[in-house]
Amino acid sequence: MAKDIIDVEEIMTQIREEIKEKGYQLSDLSFDDIELSKDFHNDFEESYEENLKYLNSYFAVQSYLPLVGNPLFVFVKKVIRKLTFFYVNPISEQQTNFNLRLTRVINEQHAMIEELKEELENQYKYIEKLENRE
Amino acid sequence: MRLFQVLTTISFGDAVSNDTLALHDTLAKQGYATKVFAENIDERLQKKHKHISPIKKLKVARDDVIIYHMSTGTKLNYDIAEYKCKKIMIYHNVTPPEFFKGYSNIAYNLCDQGRQALEFLKDKFDYVIGDSQYNIDELKKIGFTAPMRVLPILIPFDDYSKKPSSKIVFKYKDDGYTNILFTGRIAPNKKQEDVISAFYHYKKYYNPKSRLFLVGNSSGMESYQKRLDDYVAALGVEDVIFTGHIPFDQILAYYTLADLFLCMSNHEGFCVPVVEAMQFAIPVVAYNSSAVPDTLQGGGLVVDTDNPLEVAGVMNHLLTNAELKDTILKNQKARLASLGHEVVEARFLDYLKEFLENCYEKQ
Numbered sequence: 001m002a003k004d005i006i007d008v009e010e011i012m013t014q015i016r017e018e019i020k021e022k023g024y025q026l027s028d029l030s031f032d033d034i035e036l037s038k039d040f041h042n043d044f045e046e047s048y049e050e051n052l053k054y055l056n057s058y059f060a061v062q063s064y065l066p067l068v069g070n071p072l073f074v075f076v077k078k079v080i081r082k083l084t085f086f087y088v089n090p091i092s093e094q095q096t097n098f099n100l101r102l103t104r105v106i107n108e109q110h111a112m113i114e115e116l117k118e119e120l121e122n123q124y125k126y127i128e129k130l131e132n133r134e
Numbered sequence: 135m136r137l138f139q140v141l142t143t144i145s146f147g148d149a150v151s152n153d154t155l156a157l158h159d160t161l162a163k164q165g166y167a168t169k170v171f172a173e174n175i176d177e178r179l180q181k182k183h184k185h186i187s188p189i190k191k192l193k194v195a196r197d198d199v200i201i202y203h204m205s206t207g208t209k210l211n212y213d214i215a216e217y218k219c220k221k222i223m224i225y226h227n228v229t230p231p232e233f234f235k236g237y238s239n240i241a242y243n244l245c246d247q248g249r250q251a252l253e254f255l256k257d258k259f260d261y262v263i264g265d266s267q268y269n270i271d272e273l274k275k276i277g278f279t280a281p282m283r284v285l286p287i288l289i290p291f292d293d294y295s296k297k298p299s300s301k302i303v304f305k306y307k308d309d310g311y312t313n314i315l316f317t318g319r320i321a322p323n324k325k326q327e328d329v330i331s332a333f334y335h336y337k338k339y340y341n342p343k344s345r346l347f348l349v350g351n352s353s354g355m356e357s358y359q360k361r362l363d364d365y366v367a368a369l370g371v372e373d374v375i376f377t378g379h380i381p382f383d384q385i386l387a388y389y390t391l392a393d394l395f396l397c398m399s400n401h402e403g404f405c406v407p408v409v410e411a412m413q414f415a416i417p418v419v420a421y422n423s424s425a426v427p428d429t430l431q432g433g434g435l436v437v438d439t440d441n442p443l444e445v446a447g448v449m450n451h452l453l454t455n456a457e458l459k460d461t462i463l464k465n466q467k468a469r470l471a472s473l474g475h476e477v478v479e480a481r482f483l484d485y486l487k488e489f490l491e492n493c494y495e496k497q
Contacts (some may be wrong), residue, residue, distance in 0.1 A: 004465075006462070008436065012437065018447060
């Protein structure tokens with residue numbers, strides 16, 4: 001099926017003439033005037049520093065939760081907790097140990113990254129200095 | 135010989151994923167032994183399609199063929215070169231990372247890595263298919279050495295005959311408002327701010343009884359969405375509706391309601407939404423950028439200006455000129471004929487035949 005040609009240039013000329021005749025004005029406000037919110041955090045880009053702080057504060061896993069509520073139910077839960085302590089506690093200790101080592105590794109890597117960033121910054125400054133000399 | 139499609143992520147409703155699944159059906163119909171392998175697989179697809187497997191299960195023989203869908207940054211872009219068999223790349227394009235600066239470091243890095251990977255991949259494939267001439271031209275500039283062909287995305291047109299959401303249709307139908315529509319992820323390269331600005335001027339100077347639907351998911355681009363929300367508030371423009379992530383029947387409803395489809399996107403590798411608009415017989419006004427004119431090929435009204443006042447004038451001109459609108463719709467219908475499932479499928483099979491005769495037999 002053949003297509004009909006549309007003279008877009010002619011249409012644009014008509015539109016531009018109409019805009020001029022009627023005195024239509026472009027809005028003073030452009031998208032560039034709208035600031036990108038610095039406080040806004042994408043779900044997937046939570047503050048790196050906040051996550052580091054969280055890891056260092058909460059790496060330890062408790063083997064139990066506080067028991068509250070009806071005294072009879074609390075008593076029963078305490079008994080169950082004591083009976084299963086021998087099984088649950090080693091598992092939570094293992095997890096805590098793993099979390100601790102992982103947190104240490106992440107802290108060390110963070111320190112390395114900060115060091116490398118500083119070194120990179122110094123290199124850029126040195127390159128700039130050399131380029132300015134030329 | 136087996137044909138394996140490989141991609142980094144196969145997800146629900148994604149254009150690349152839909153294309154992959156459609157090509158799989160085509161290959162299976164032709165009697166080829168074929169499967170799909172991906173790094174990330176949407177659970178819903180995994181349950182429905184038994185032929186999708188994790189990439190770690192991919193084992194190739196020398197006479198197998200990998201069809202690799204390239205659309206983003208991933209280690210797979212480098213791993214794919216290690217498979218010892220013939221390879222076809224289907225290039226869907228990688229958004230230039232600059233669009234995401236300030237909005238998403240993750241998206242910026244992924245796109246940057248994807249663009250860098252193209253340099254590595256330029257001599258790793260035996261045959262290349264691009265969704266558009268724009269995509270092929272990009273690869274030519276990079277220095278790809280393989281024979282290259284254009285193949286539009288295989289679109290599941292049957293899906294558009296499904297029933298639209300009556301809730302949405304009844305909410306907005308026949309209320310005397312002109313509905314302007316843009317469909318696409320809320321993403322900086324799609325320039326939703328330009329659509330909003332053009333709509334603002336259209337509503338102010340031409341038609342106060344108008345409404346803008348921006349249909350698309352902002353997941354991952356929350357900071358850009360916030361900036362758009364602030365822009366709408368600062369302009370004081372009413373009747374701008376961001377739908378967010380909605381079910382398919384609601385998307386169909388918005389297409390049913392639309393009087394005009396406005397695309398101001400600055401970067402597309404193909405742009406399925408303009409094809410969808412043409413399918414729903416909605417006249418398209420589009421900014422002349424990247425692959426959009428390739429996809430429209432004479433359909434719609436493609437303009438070189440992104441001046442929102444001028445675009446608003448174009449919108450009004452089209453909506454008030456019945457003859458122009460009819461011409462546009464006629465041209466769009468003609469273009470749709472060449473994007474039909476059977477036409478694109480036949481073209482794919484021709485390319486596959488060419489590949490097997492000229493590139494594969496040589497081994």
